[in-house]
Amino acid sequence: MGHTDRRRQRGLLVTLCAVVCAFVMLAPSTAWGLTTSKATARPNEEGGSSVIGGLPTRLTWEGTVDDGEEVTAVTLRLPEGGSFDGASTKVTVLQGLTRSELATEVAPEGPQLKVTFVDPATQGLLLRLEVEGMKFPAKGGDVVVEGTYVNQDGEKPLAASKPIATIANTPLQSLLASLDANPVVKAWNSSQFLGMFFKPQLLVTAFATLVPGWFLCLVIVLVAYPIAILLGLVFALMKISRHRVLRAIAIVYINILRGTPLFLQIYIMFFGLPMMNINIDNNVLGVIVIAINASAYLAEIFRAGIESIPPGQYEAAASLGMGHMMTMLNIILPQTVRRVMPTVTSDFITSYKDTSLLSSVGVMELMMFAKNLTSVSGNMTPYVAAAIFYLIVTLPLIKVVTTVEKRMAKSERGGGARPKVKAKDVAAAEAEQDDIALGGVVDAQ
Amino acid sequence: MKKHASILAIGACLCAALACVVLVGCGNNQPASGTDDAAKTTEPATTASGDYTLVTDGKLIVASDLDFPPLDSFENGKAQGFDVELSEAIASKMGLECEYLPPMNFDAIIPLIQQGGKADIGNSAFSITDERKKEIDFTDAYLDSNLGIAVKKDGGISGDEAAIIEALSADGVIVAVQAGTTGQDWAEENLPKDNVRPFDSVTNCITGVSTGKFDAFVADLPVIGYQCTQFTDCEVCLEIPTGEQYGIVVSKDNPGLTSAINDALAELEEDGTMAALKEKWFGITE
Secondary structure, three states: OHHHHHHHHHHHHHHHHHHHHHHHHHHHHHOOOEEEEEEEEOOOOOOOOOOEOOOEEEEEEEEEEOOOOOEEEEEEEOOOOOEOOOOEEEEEEEEOOEEEOOOEEEEEEOOEEEEEEEEEEOOOOEEEEEEEEEEOOOOOEEEOOEEEEEEOOEEEEOOOOOOEEEEOOOHHHHHHHHHHHOHHHHHHHHOHHHHHHOOHHHHHHHHHHOHHHHHHHHHHHHHHHHHHHHHHHHHHHHHOOOOHHHHHHHHHHHHHHHHOOHHHHHHHHHHHHHHOOOOOOHHHHHHHHHHHHHHHHHHHHHHHHHHOOOHHHHHHHHHOOOOHHHHHHHHHHHHHHHHHHHHHHHHHHHHHHHHHHHHHHOOOOHHHHHHHHHHHHOOOHHHHHHHHHHHHHHHHHHHHHHHHHHHHHHHHOOOOOOHHHHHOOHHHHHHHHHHHHHHHHHHHO | OHHHHHHHHHHHHHHHHHHHHHHHHHHHHHHHHHHHHHHHHHOOOOEOOEOOOOOOOOEEEEEOOOOEOOOEEEEOOEEEOHHHHHHHHHHHHOOOEEEEOOOOOHHHHHHHHHHOOOOOEEEEEEEOOHHHHOOOEEOOOOEEEEEEEEEEOOOOOOOOHHHHHHHHOOOOOOEEEEOOOHHHHHHHHHOOHHHEEEEOOHHHHHHHHHHOOOOEEEEEHHHHHHHHHHOOOEEEEEEEEEEEEEEEEEOOOOHHHHHHHHHHHHHHHHOOHHHHHHHHHHOOOO
16 A cells, blocks of 8 residues: 555656646746846844835845846836835846946836846846835835836736835934934034034934943943952962962963953954864853953952051951961951952943953944944944943942042041931031041141 | 032033034144145146145055955055055056055045045945945946855855855854945845844954854955965855946045046056956956
8 A cells, every 4th residue: 555655646746747847848938038036125224124115225136137038128116105216226237257248228217217228138147236225115014026127029027026024114213314304413414523423313323222232241241240359359369378389370360361452362262262162152251251351450459458458467366366267258358348449340340341342253242233333324423322331331430439439548547437427417527527537637647 | 619619620621622522623624625725726737637636745545454365465564465556556657656554444444535634545345336435436447346155164054045045044143244345235135134243354254254153254255265265164155246346435525536546547457457467366367
């Protein structure tokens, strides 16, 4: 049974093949004389990837002239609402990869574009039409490019292209269009510098599109930094350790990482590791590089912090019978934390900014998004928008560092906040602290 | 009182900064137009095709990314390649000395020529496109080119154009391109945006493909072909017929220079220099 079934199937297959072959043999009379190979549109959404109807974009249409055909004209037609008016068309004719120079006349008219070949395009030629500045129907939706062509036998329909997905205008794009039309914005952009670095349209686009990159920056540095602090502490303790080998390891680690550019470390990690068949996700690798780099700086900060604690503290702890470990954990490190806080915050700011270097290896962080937008628009404004995103985080942190440093300076001089200050109102407290600080200075003198 | 003072100080700083910005903005324009006028009145027309202005008298200063071998490269501190020898030939036809600026990012060249004052021409394998023509002028085309896609050998990406586009459209695929190139244009038109990553340098892109960090690299075919001879674990999986042509970039304010270079290009074509250059760098014999 099984055998006969299979035989029957085989028989069916053979007849099917025969039928298909027959169709192919008959093809010259039924096939397209000009085969549409492709129709694509350039995304025209600022900072996005969609093709928006009603706004100028570029349509690329390709068709191949079939055997025995001579094409003298091609007409492309868009659905209702589409327009070729005011578009400029580049016609490229190719035999394989070699250009053939064919004289053409192009006539855009509403939803139709007619390209006439002075000498007919012969078999095997690829006709490539790039129509810059055409518009798809404003309502959006899948657009099919149709049309006709003229060969030696007269005018015939073209095969419909694969649908091009387009969308209706977005609120953001409408806002941009209104900015485009605004005379104040026009005047602003006419200044070369302002137009290049502070173009309002691009600022709006950038703020809307850079956010995911900004989040990735924050995630990378927020995950990397705790790791860096732990690593930094370990290497700081190793560097002040009594064992020569541990000290040597720490010194090599810290000096190499602090002594080479982060850019280089990123390149080595991103391109070097895969060559040793170690494959790690780009974002994870980004976290690792930033963590390792920051740990070297933190190790030095911690070491300096620990060494700044007067030796009297160790002696006092020893006199109470504390061991080395206990002294470190209970006496020295808590005081160190307080002392290094401002420096560590500064270093955090540096690390946060350093994530920008990861754009050079394709991590989709803030700078990568900005670069994307800049390379499309040829304008520097996205970088300014990125700078603002960095400042949103760094300015408050800088403020924190300054405040903490001021407080510490006061308390070092013996004028730190006292319990009674809290009860009073802020202005009075400030005045009093100033007095105390002054007093402290006088005392010190 | 203290707080008011600091707010005032910040305000003053902002005002000062804005004033600087405005001054710089104007300052940039004025000297440029000033030298233009001076040059036009004092410098006699050097060619029959009209007068042009140069950043430095007697020198044709060229901007290029010099990272596009065999067209442009920077070896042993010297600019080399087809484009470089072409620039030199053009300069000598015009009776000028050719000088290359240090390598710069490709996407910075057109803004640089537009703003003027640093370089006279940009010659860095620029494909002539209508979009770029809005920003700057192109000379006549001097070389035909196409696009190509490089992938890692045996990486499972092969087939015809449709199959390769489908493979490169899959989630998580990274396609490297050089920022601002027609390769980037093609990738953004044919592939999902999330898959396309622009980089500054060709070396960066191709190293990434070679190490497996990126899945493909789209760029001009001569360059892709050359890179695949250097990175032997990569191959050209698709040649994309685009029939684009390279032209030299000149500022729109300097039409005299464009026509002077066009004359020089025509002469080079006529006396066989162009054919010799093509044969030397690409092995093309016409």
